[in-house]
Amino acid sequence: MRKLVVLMTLLLATAAVRGQLRICGSCGREDSAGGEFCTACQARLPDIPPPPAPADNAAEGQEPSPAATLAAGAFEQARLDVLAARGEESRRPEVALALYGNARALLAVIDPTNLPPATGQSVLEGLQRCRVALAVTGQACPACSGSGRRQVVFQQLAGGSAEATTRSTSAACATCGGRGTISGTRDVEAARLLILQGRREAGLLLQAAGRVAAGSAWIPKAWAQELMPRQLAAIRRIAAADCQACAGIGLERCKACAGTGRKPCTNRKCRDGWVEEKPGNTLTPQTALARRVKCPVCQGTGAVNCQPCRGKGAVACARCKGAGLAAPCRTCGGEGVSECRTCRTRRHAADDTSLCPKCRNSGWMLCERCKGDGVVAR
Ligand SMILES: [Zn+2]
Ligand SMILES: [Zn+2]
Ligand SMILES: [Zn+2]
Numbered sequence: 366m367r368k369l370v371v372l373m374t375l376l377l378a379t380a381a382v383r384g385q386l387r388i389c390g391s392c393g394r395e396d397s398a399g400g401e402f403c404t405a406c407q408a409r410l411p412d413i414p415p416p417p418a419p420a421d422n423a424a425e426g427q428e429p430s431p432a433a434t435l436a437a438g439a440f441e442q443a444r445l446d447v448l449a450a451r452g453e454e455s456r457r458p459e460v461a462l463a464l465y466g467n468a469r470a471l472l473a474v475i476d477p478t479n480l481p482p483a484t485g486q487s488v489l490e491g492l493q494r495c496r497v498a499l500a501v502t503g504q505a506c507p508a509c510s511g512s513g514r515r516q517v518v519f520q521q522l523a524g525g526s527a528e529a530t531t532r533s534t535s536a537a538c539a540t541c542g543g544r545g546t547i548s549g550t551r552d553v554e555a556a557r558l559l560i561l562q563g564r565r566e567a568g569l570l571l572q573a574a575g576r577v578a579a580g581s582a583w584i585p586k587a588w589a590q591e592l593m594p595r596q597l598a599a600i601r602r603i604a605a606a607d608c609q610a611c612a613g614i615g616l617e618r619c620k621a622c623a624g625t626g627r628k629p630c631t632n633r634k635c636r637d638g639w640v641e642e643k644p645g646n647t648l649t650p651q652t653a654l655a656r657r658v659k660c661p662v663c664q665g666t667g668a669v670n671c672q673p674c675r676g677k678g679a680v681a682c683a684r685c686k687g688a689g690l691a692a693p694c695r696t697c698g699g700e701g702v703s704e705c706r707t708c709r710t711r712r713h714a715a716d717d718t719s720l721c722p723k724c725r726n727s728g729w730m731l732c733e734r735c736k737g738d739g740v741v742a743r
């Protein structure tokens with residue numbers, strides 16, 4: 366029963382994502398035929414939102430546009446990744462994190478203007494649950510990116526700007542209680558290694574399911590030939606967005622304290638948390654035993670909080686300055702594509718049907734520096 370509920374939630378979420386495709390409210394099947402009634406159970410289907418009208422392929426008859434076909438395929442593949450992620454989430458959140466991340470990358474192939482604002486909500490929520498599960502002490506709350514407000518981050522993740530939403534009311538983040546930080550227990554280096562391990566294992570799962578690598582993403586084999594460079598770059602960019610140094614955590618182990626968050630007590634008279642109190646009375650013989658009292662600086666513990674990391678054992682990642690994001694490729698400005706070298710100088714004659722191998726006549730080719738990842742290579 367529980368499994369069914371999860372599946373239904375997923376399908377409904379996918380319906381919101383899907384845009385042109387609909388989920389039958391009666392039987393839960395997906396319907397792409399575009400009719401008024403469900404082909405499986407004949408129930409009336411919800412209204413279709415206005416279909417996308419890409420300028421370069423005008424609608425012809427009832428044929429679904431290539432964009433709609435691709436969108437349907439991307440949603441189906443992303444749905445499979447989400448299902449796999451849900452299966453891993455409780456036991457191996459690091460693997461689930463990578464699978465949700467791949468689903469999000471696959472959805473990026475669809476033009477965002479063709480999608481409703483609720484796009485990918487189930488994917489984003491899954492990502493955040495996994496990030497919380499893998500969180501590190503002192504890390505900015507993964508559920509709200511440290512803002513303490515939940516809605517703002519969802520809008521940001523879905524492609525909206527923070528400025529546009531900060532004026533609207535948003536609920537305090539439930540994960541951190543609005544504080545913006547959470548008290549994870551994991552060491553930052555352990556978390557980083559776990560995230561990398563999760564990526565490797567998710568990669569093996571997806572590879573076994575027939576996917577092929579496109580940068581850090583795992584895509585259906587056919588896409589490697591079918592996708593335009595811009596579409597491929599959209600996927601690769603999402604998959605490669607995390608800072609390579611910190612795996613997106615935004616923190617690195619504090620060198621001053623080797624990650625312990627503690628330093629030996631700064632009181633020079635302190636010996637393992639105790640100080641000897643010299644008797645103030647000069648008449649007392651020098652041989653009198655000095656009184657041992659608890660060191661007031663370290664409260665008798667012999668150690669104090671490390672200053673650079675304020676006791677957290679981790680500091681902002683030096684590479685990404687704590688943002689958790691990789692630096693954009695300077696050649697393409699982070700787009701992952703550049704104008705096709707060949708086609709920029711050569712105008713296609715009207716009857717020239719030859720396909721440019723670099724840009725497939727789209728005018729855009731994968732950036733030669735970053736290969737479409739949109740980030741500085743290591
Ligand atoms: Zn139905
Ligand atoms: Zn939060
Ligand atoms: Zn430290």
Ligand SMILES: [Zn+2]
Pocket residue numbers: 630631632635636638639660661662663664665666667668
């Ligand atoms: Zn002390």
Ligand SMILES: [Zn+2]
Pocket residue numbers: 608609610611612613614615616682683684685686687688689690
């Ligand atoms: Zn970093």
Ligand SMILES: [Zn+2]
Pocket residue numbers: 705706707708709721722723724725726727728729
């Ligand atoms: Zn070209």
Ligand SMILES: [Zn+2]
Pocket residue numbers: 694695696697698699700701702732733734735736737739740
């Ligand atoms: Zn580039």
